[in-house]
Amino acid sequence: MSWPPARLRRRALIAGAGLTALASTLPHTARAEPGSDREPSGTELRTIDDTVVVFSYGTVLPALDGWTTHEPTRDYLDLDGRWKFAYDRDGAGEAAGWQQPGFDDDDWGTIAVPSSWDLRDNDGWAGYDGADFGKGGSLIDGDGWYRTRVEIPAGWRNRQVRLAFLGAFYRADAWLNGTWLGSHEGGHTPFALPVDGAALRPGRTATIAIRVHRAATYTSYDGTGQPIADDRALPSGPVDYWPYAGLTRSLWLEAVPEVTVAKLLLNADGPTLDARAVIENHGDRPFRGKIIIDPGRRTGGRPVTVPVEVPAGGVAVPAAKLPIPRAPEWSPANPVVLRATATITGTAGRPVTDTLSSTYGRRTVTVGQDQLLLNGKPIFLKGYNWHEETDRSGRSLTRAEYDHELGHAKQLGANLLRNAVYQRHPYVTDWADRNGVLQLDEWDTMWISEAQQAIQLEYGLSAALAAATAWHNHNHPSVIMWGLQNECTPNTPTYRTWLAQMRDAVKAIDLAGRPVTWASATSWDEAFDLADVVGFNEYFGYFYGKSEDLTPTLDQVHANHPGKPIVITENGTWSFWGNHGDPAEAGTEEHHAAYFQAHWDQVVAKPYVAGYAFWLLKDYKQRRNYNMNLNGLSYMGMLRWDGDTPRVVYDTFRAAQPPPWSA
Incomplete structure (x- = not known):
């Protein structure tokens, strides 16, 4: 080859964690004892009334909105x-x-x-x-x-x-x-x-x-x-x-009541709401009654009543297709959040048993010829990676801190947050729904070796985390893709099996059929045929090669996977704040900005590239040995650790314009 493929990680190789067993093979156990050979929640997927339901600890994994929403029942x-x-x-x-x-x-x-x-x-x-x-x-x-x-x-x-x-x-x-x-x-x-x-x-x-x-x-x-x-x-x-x-x-x-709405799954595809209420009967007698599903205000829809029978100790999933003719379309320019409610009552004359509400949005995400389509229109993702932490609160941010951190997306003209390598607090997803910022959602599968992938095929933790993520964030319109892994050891039989199982698990849960991607360590990932969107991290001109090597790499990936849009899931470099000088000199703020611009220009020139996520919003903490003398801080951010002080690259990123074809 006359050009080098992207193949190295953002930082040095480290043994990672493992990968999942296929969800259908997860154990049917209430909970694992300490020291068990299975992950402790006993997570599994069961198909009930034609709906895939996530169980953990022997019960339906419930909606966990009690931190912000209190149901009257x-x-x-x-x-x-x-x-x-x-x-x-x-x-x-x-x-x-x-x-x-x-x-x-x-x-x-x-x-x-x-x-x-x-x-x-x-x-x-x-x-x-x-x-x-x-x-x-x-x-x-x-x-x-x-x-x-x-x-x-x-x-x-x-x-x-x-x-x-x-x-x-x-x-x-x-x-x-x-x-x-x-x-x-x-x-x-x-x-x-x-x-x-x-x-x-x-x-x-x-x-x-x-x-x-x-x-x-x-x-x-x-x-x-x-x-x-x-x-x-x-x-x-x-x-x-x-x-x-x-x-x-x-x-x-x-x-909660003995008979409870454990989860409300919602998918608004066009003028119809697909609503499925997961009802769990914890009692020792069968339950017979009805469920009323209300699509909520601003939809033009009316409540629908569905009869329901739930055996003792069992689960049922009554479903309804509700017309919502006046529901506005959710988009970054018009992020209208709706709220549906499911209410269980007993037979005639009996009081309400339980109520559960959930927000949702009417939108579609699909893949067309070389493009990612939001509501049927091609969109380019101008995004960045970010870590969930502040210099005052670590990973336990206040709401004001979240608003400040996330507000940079609006200031920068970004329409994508890559929630890299772990799940964010649900406040982040609610904020993104309300503010029209798209999300690539991930979990803790980072830097996983082939041997550890094989272990996870039996242990099942990454399957459990993948299923929980897709389940918890199912109804959120801002979540547009699932990211299966970050920079894990590729191109082995174990790797491919793991990715297929992860993909199948989230696809089984997701009524909206969101595209699946991942942040590959290489542009030569032999499993890209399993992805809906090809994603890889690239650091040409930093860790290897030259910045201009990106263009032939993109062309080759496109030739290898025609019809699939490509997203650069990471790219960036570093600089010392306040160090100004020649853009050709590594470590200067000007070099940081010029490096971004060189990669951005190559990306937006390719109509088959659907997005780019810069590494990253601000400096961040880690324990690795290479920067203990800097109090554990990495200097790759557009902002300093305080979340307020910009480098030159902040303004350069803000000025970057997506291609004219983007919606």
Whole structure:
């Protein structure tokens, strides 16, 4: 070859995590015991009434909107606030009874929930001074224990109760009144643990204890340590972001009726809403009644009533196709968010049993000849990657911080956020829906070796995370593609099997049929035939080759995969803020900007390229050895770590115009 293909990762190769078993082969278990050969949630897909339903912990994975929406038929106990907290580096807490309600925690400290223990007692987190690297809890690994006490309402005696989490990094085990509820693995995916009725004791004070574990990523953090891998974990070792530890997102107790709407799946394709209500009967008697599905205001549609029968301990999925003749089309220029509601009632004369509402938008995403089509029109994705963190709050952002961080998309004229390598807080998806910013959604499958992919085929964690992501974000119009992996070892039989299984899982769940892509480490990915959109990371002129090598690479990829649109999922370089000089000199702000412009110009010149995502919005933290002297900060951002101070490339990116054919 006279030209080099894109083939190297953004940073050095590291053993990653694993890949999934096909969803249909996931185990039918309520929950896995610690040390099991399967991931702990027992996630599986079951087809019920012609709809694929996600189960975890032996029950339907419920909609987890209680952090922002309270249904009138349900009760909620917000658990955010100050908790008792102690480190347990040796893992001795459980044997010592730290989970028991009678344990004396008077000498424990406290911690805010949500937050990360990395920022605890850490006054050097926000700076670039390498002398602050490792302060506070930022390099404390092992277990951290949380304890709190709450009053359980007496009215919860005949309710189904769950302990809901938006995220806990990395592995969480929870107890209520000394009864173990279950474990969850994966630090960025919402989950819910069913609460055993005998443990609940309504009308009395309950003790909740949660153990969160983060594994060490190096044998030492003095710059000489060797990477540590856990081949079943996702991620499996050192990666290119900071692994914020603890209860990093909100959690709450939620009490629902015995017969409940666990999930409302919505897909508005043209003037019709496909609505499917997943109803779960936790009781010991069959339920017979009806469900009323209302497409909501501004749709021109009317509620539809559907009869429903749910066996004892079973699940049913009544469905309806509802005309919505006046529903506005959702688009970046007109991001109209609608809300549908499903209400269960018993037979005539019986009261409402449960209600669940969900937002949605009327839009389509398809792939045409070489193009990505939004509502039938070709669109070019001007986007960037970003990490979910601030210099004040780590990964536990306030709503004001989210608004500030995400607002840069509007200032930059970007229409795509690549939520690279882990799930973002649901506030991000709600914000994107309201503000007309598209999303490429991903989970924690980053830098995974062939051997680890093989392990995941049995362990099943990446299958569980993929299914949960597609399930939780199904109804959001801003989510337009699923990204299966980032820079994992390609071109092996195991790799191809894994990708096919991941793709099949999300496709089975997604009524909207969103395109599937991934951020390949190479432009020669032999599995691109499995993708709807070809995606790869490229760093020509930085890690290899010359910037101008991108054009022949794009032409060759297009020739290899005719008809498929191409998206550059990553591209960027670095600069020292305030270092000005010749654009040809690496490390200057001018070089940073010129590098972006050179790649952008090549991308927009090709009508078969559907998008480009710059690496990245702002500087970010990570634990890898190469920049400890900079307090763990990488200098590749358009903005500095404070999220306010721009480099020259910020304005260059803002001025970049998509091709004229883009909608």
